[in-house]
Amino acid sequence: MQNILISDAATKSVYWYSEEFIYNSVVNFLRENGYKIHKNNPQKETEKARRIVTASKFFKKEVIEVKGFPHYYHSATRESIPAKSPHAKSWFTEALFNSFVNFSLSDNAEVAMALPNVGRYQAIIKKLNDYFSINDLYFRIYLVNEDGSVEVSNLNYKNKYAAPTPKEA
Numbered sequence: 001m002q003n004i005l006i007s008d009a010a011t012k013s014v015y016w017y018s019e020e021f022i023y024n025s026v027v028n029f030l031r032e033n034g035y036k037i038h039k040n041n042p043q044k045e046t047e048k049a050r051r052i053v054t055a056s057k058f059f060k061k062e063v064i065e066v067k068g069f070p071h072y073y074h075s076a077t078r079e080s081i082p083a084k085s086p087h088a089k090s091w092f093t094e095a096l097f098n099s100f101v102n103f104s105l106s107d108n109a110e111v112a113m114a115l116p117n118v119g120r121y122q123a124i125i126k127k128l129n130d131y132f133s134i135n136d137l138y139f140r141i142y143l144v145n146e147d148g149s150v151e152v153s154n155l156n157y158k159n160k161y162a163a164p165t166p167k168e169a
Helices: 019-032 087-105 119-134
Strands: 002-004 036-038 051-057 060-066 071-074 079-082 109-116 140-144 150-154
Touching: 019 036, 019 051, 019 060, 019 109, 019 140, 019 150, 060 087, 087 109, 087 119, 119 140
Parallel strands: 060 109, 109 140
Antiparallel strands: 002 150, 036 051, 051 060, 071 079, 140 150
16 A cells, blocks of 8 residues: 655545545545546536546546545534444445446546545455455555545555555655
8 A cells, every 4th residue: 555645735624534535635645646637527416416536647547436434413512423333334335336337437447436544444345355356356445544645555455556656755
């Protein structure tokens, strides 16, 4: 995994496991690594709002589904608290499915997803590694840490070098 610390451009007023923070962190990471970020088509009114990053580098296009972590608002402390429920599995499953659907959004695009780097998502990813590796399937994952740094991984652990190369400092 590659770990790149990004600037404080990712909004500090937003909870680090929110889709907005994940989106901003991944966009900054990609830009810092030479990717061009493309504008996405607006969602249809009947579709659920989703965050998708479309980026390209060296004529290779990537469509990245962004998913946060389920949380709830605690009225006593007035804070948003990460949920410790089975919702995380549903959110991960939805992001994975949407990533496969995103394949049809662009010709010759690779699909990926961006998630907060939390233990529950890591456990799910670990369970999927064997399937993707045995079947030699490529699927990139951007894991965003609380400080906004991004770790790039692949569900196919045999495909270690499929991540963007960070710029040398």
